[in-house]
Each structure stands twice: as C-alpha cells, then as structure tokens.
Amino acid sequence: MADFGGTDLEAFRQEARTWLEANFPQELRNDPRRQMQAQMSTEFDPAWDAWRQAMGDKGWGTPTWPKEYGGGGLSRGEARVLAEEMARIGARNPIGGMGVMMFGPTLIEYGTEALKRQHLPGIIKGEVRWCQGYSEPGSGSDLASLQTRAEDKGDHYLVNGQKIWTSGANLADWCFCLVRTDPTKKHEGISFLLIDMKTPGVEVRPIRLINGTSPFCETFFTDVKVPKDQLFGPLNGGWTVAKRLLQFERDNISAGLGGGNIGAPAAVKTVQEVAKEYVGLDETGRLADSDLRRRITDHLIEAKSFQLTVRRAADEAKANQGPSAATSIMKYAGAKIAQDRNELMVEAMGGQGLGWEGEGFERDELATTRAWLRSKGNSIEGGTSEINLNVVAKRVLGLPDPGKG
Incomplete structure (x- = not known):
C-alpha cells in the first residue's frame, strides 16, 4: 500500500479515531498500570481480552503486516497515524510477544505460503504464544x-537436547528452535524447526531470577517428534534465517529499552517525577540535589536522542527491507540507558528504594526495586553487550577480527 499523505492520512486519522473510540474499553482508559499488568500477567482481565480480540480481528495489532494473513495492511504513514491516535487516548497495543517482535517478521520474509497461513493468523490475533529455542548451556555467545x-526419521525429525533462557517457555504454545541436522559442520549444519510445545517429550522448568520473577526457563527435548513440514527455511540453512531473526530481536528490544520500562510492569512515573517526590525542590524550583539533577538531565538527553535515533533507523530499515547489523548499536545503547534509568530511580528514592517486601514500602517502591534488579539482565538478553560491541566492530565499523591475527 502506498504511503499516502495529506488528506488521505487525515481521512484515515478520522477512521482510526472513530474505531478506537468505539472499541477501546472505557475501563482501560487513563489506567496505564492496569494495561501494563494485564499485558504481562497470566491472570484473565475481561476488558483487556476484549481489547485484544478487537485489535486482533481488525489486524491493527500488526498494522503493516499483509492483510491476506489477517494483518492491518496499512502503509507506514497510516501506521504512524494509528500509533498517534492510540497514544492520544492512552491505548496500549495488546498484540505482542516474540511472535510479533521476532518470528512473525522473519516468517513473512522467509516462510513458505503454507507456514505463513498456518502460523501468522494466530500471532496476529494474539492467540498463540511463541518462545525462542536458541541458547544452550554450552552455547550462548558462540x-x-x-x-x-534433530535426526531425520523419514516423515519427521526426532529432537533431543536442551535449551536455556527460553523466555516464556512455560506459557508458550510453539517454539522456533535451532537444531543440528549435520554434526559434521558448524554453521552449515544448523536447521530451523517449529516445535509444538504440547508435543510429548517437551519439558519446561522456570528459572527464578534475582528480582523474584521467572521469565526465563530451561527447556528439555527428549525424543520429540517434529513433522517435516515444520522445517523453516532450507535444511542445514537455518543459520541464515536465525541471524535475520536476531536482527529483528535486537531492533525490537532496543526500541523497548529506550522507553526505560522493560521489566517494570508497575512503573508509570518518570525518573524526574520520582526525584521531585523523594528529593524535593530548592527555592528556585529545581531538584535540590544538584549532582543528581545533572545526571538525570544527561540521562534524559541520552534517552531522547536514542528514541529519535531508533525512529530514524526504523524508517531506514523499512526503506531497505529490514534491520541491519546497526541494530547491535541500538541494543547496546538501549540496555545502558534502561539500566541508568533504573539506577537513578532507586538512588532518588533513597532508603525507600531498597525494599523487598513487608510494611514500610509502597507498591511502586517495591516494583522499582525489582525493576532495578531485573534491568541487570538487559545487557545480557538478546545478545550480550560484549558480543554486540564485537558485531559493531566487525560488521559496522569494518575493524579486523583480532582473533584471526
């Protein structure tokens, strides 16, 4: 669809505004906390579920995805207008997860027609959850x-092995998984399989993190039968597909990190609001702690610059048919900015930012402490900062590989 402008976009704006007014539940308006919690919780929220169904049926949860699979089929300009109208009434997109962030875009680019028709509708409607089977106990950075x-057994593959840090595997319906189909080769011996998590032989064990949550899991595959038609991409050609998916992953993670709310479902206040509340203002109306004031200002400048850069990179990626290795720069910067934000929040709250549970602490204070602890993983998940810097050095800056002399 063409990227219409002028009166065409204004006509679409009116269409979007009318539809949102009719379909966004009144109970969710002006309640960002409830929306955040509903999106990240496993508990049923009838208003949120109605919103998810409405957006899924309309296809606007994935606004630019092809209409033939249930997506919105909107132009970039229309998608931008839709986002503006959703922000105007405080509506959060209820369609998300790894299916939208990572697997879906890769499937659109690399998938067969049969796989697209099988898997895209469930992602678009928010009815099917996906997890990522990449890292293993001995295979993280490498x-x-x-x-x-995955052994070829004629009409199916027999999968045996273990994955680690599989986010949301305990809740997932499907897993996009890297497996070895040729043990004699390294990169060229890897294939990409789609595994139904209800298949006998799949076992998931949640991992408890330092902040008390368990978003990551260990996943074990013991004689798991996977139909041949769930091979995604060429046999032994999974590495190319996997790298493309990682670009989408880092692109989306970095965009989320820039907002500073990753891992903080209850955080609705800005760092400056928290600082004013706990540190107070001086006689001129400025934050009383001049050093903290300077560091918060530096952080806000970095965050705004990052958000603008992400937006520009997104436009360039769409023009060039997808993200590039530069997403590693965004992931690295986004992780640092998110961690800085959480550390500033805890510092501004003083002793009230060190609570874990019990009396004497407000719910937001406890959530801030746990968000700070959770943010320690921002520089690890989706590619460690160290590996991202290596990618930037080699693929963006063109520097020589020190390991090859």
Missing part, C-alpha cells in the same frame, strides 16, 4: 556450537 540434535 550460538553456532549448539548441540540439540
């Missing part, structure tokens, strides 16, 4: 050394 095996 992902291509993975050892989970």
Whole structure:
C-alpha cells in the first residue's frame, strides 16, 4: 500500500479515531498500570481480552503486516497515524510477544505460503504464544556450537537436547528452535524447526531470577517428534534465517529499552517525577540535589536522542527491507540507558528504594526495586553487550577480527 499523505492520512486519522473510540474499553482508559499488568500477567482481565480480540480481528495489532494473513495492511504513514491516535487516548497495543517482535517478521520474509497461513493468523490475533529455542548451556555467545540434535526419521525429525533462557517457555504454545541436522559442520549444519510445545517429550522448568520473577526457563527435548513440514527455511540453512531473526530481536528490544520500562510492569512515573517526590525542590524550583539533577538531565538527553535515533533507523530499515547489523548499536545503547534509568530511580528514592517486601514500602517502591534488579539482565538478553560491541566492530565499523591475527 502506498504511503499516502495529506488528506488521505487525515481521512484515515478520522477512521482510526472513530474505531478506537468505539472499541477501546472505557475501563482501560487513563489506567496505564492496569494495561501494563494485564499485558504481562497470566491472570484473565475481561476488558483487556476484549481489547485484544478487537485489535486482533481488525489486524491493527500488526498494522503493516499483509492483510491476506489477517494483518492491518496499512502503509507506514497510516501506521504512524494509528500509533498517534492510540497514544492520544492512552491505548496500549495488546498484540505482542516474540511472535510479533521476532518470528512473525522473519516468517513473512522467509516462510513458505503454507507456514505463513498456518502460523501468522494466530500471532496476529494474539492467540498463540511463541518462545525462542536458541541458547544452550554450552552455547550462548558462540550460538553456532549448539548441540540439540534433530535426526531425520523419514516423515519427521526426532529432537533431543536442551535449551536455556527460553523466555516464556512455560506459557508458550510453539517454539522456533535451532537444531543440528549435520554434526559434521558448524554453521552449515544448523536447521530451523517449529516445535509444538504440547508435543510429548517437551519439558519446561522456570528459572527464578534475582528480582523474584521467572521469565526465563530451561527447556528439555527428549525424543520429540517434529513433522517435516515444520522445517523453516532450507535444511542445514537455518543459520541464515536465525541471524535475520536476531536482527529483528535486537531492533525490537532496543526500541523497548529506550522507553526505560522493560521489566517494570508497575512503573508509570518518570525518573524526574520520582526525584521531585523523594528529593524535593530548592527555592528556585529545581531538584535540590544538584549532582543528581545533572545526571538525570544527561540521562534524559541520552534517552531522547536514542528514541529519535531508533525512529530514524526504523524508517531506514523499512526503506531497505529490514534491520541491519546497526541494530547491535541500538541494543547496546538501549540496555545502558534502561539500566541508568533504573539506577537513578532507586538512588532518588533513597532508603525507600531498597525494599523487598513487608510494611514500610509502597507498591511502586517495591516494583522499582525489582525493576532495578531485573534491568541487570538487559545487557545480557538478546545478545550480550560484549558480543554486540564485537558485531559493531566487525560488521559496522569494518575493524579486523583480532582473533584471526
């Protein structure tokens, strides 16, 4: 669809505004906390579920995805207008997760027609959850050394092995998984399989993190039968697909990190609001702690610059048919900014930012402490900062590989 402008976009704006007014539940308006919690919780919220169904049926949860699979089929300009109108009434997009952030865009680009028609509608409607089977206990930064095996058994593959840090695996319906189909080769011996998590032989064990939550899991595959038609991409050609998916992953993670709310479902206040509340203002109306004031200002400048850069990179990526290796720069910067934000929040709250549970602490204070602890993983998940810097050095700056002399 063409990226219409002028009166065409204004006509769409009116259409979007009318539809949102009719379909966004009144109970969710002016309640960002409830929307955040509903999106991240496993508990049923009838208003949020109605909103998810409405957006899923309309296809606007994935506004620019092809209409033939249930997506919105909107132009970039229309999608931008839709986002503006949703922000105007405080509506959060209820369609998300790894299916939208990572697997869906890769499926649109690399998938067969049969796989697109099988898997895209469930992602678009928010009815099917996906998890990522990449890292293994001995294959993290060196992902291509993975050892989970998929043996050809005629009409199916037999999968045996273990994955680690599989986010949301305990809630997922499907897993996009890297497996070794040729043990004689490294990168060229990897294939990409789609595994139904209800298949016998799949076992998931949640991992408890320092902040008390368990978003990550260990996933075990023991004689798991996967139909041949769930091979995604060429046999032994999964590495190319996997790298493309990682670009989408880092692109989306960095965009989320820039907002500073990753891992903080209850955080609705800005860092400056928290600082004013706990530190107070001086006689001129400025934050009383001049050093903290300077560091918060530096942080806000970095965050705004980052958000503008992400927006520009997104436009460039769409023009060039997808994200590039530069997403590693965004992921690195986004992780640092998110961690800085959480540390500033805890510092501004003083002793009230050190609570874990019990009396003497407000709910927001406890949530801020846990968000600070959770943010420690921002520089690890989706590619460690160290590996991202290596990618930037080699693929963006063109520097020589020190390991090759």
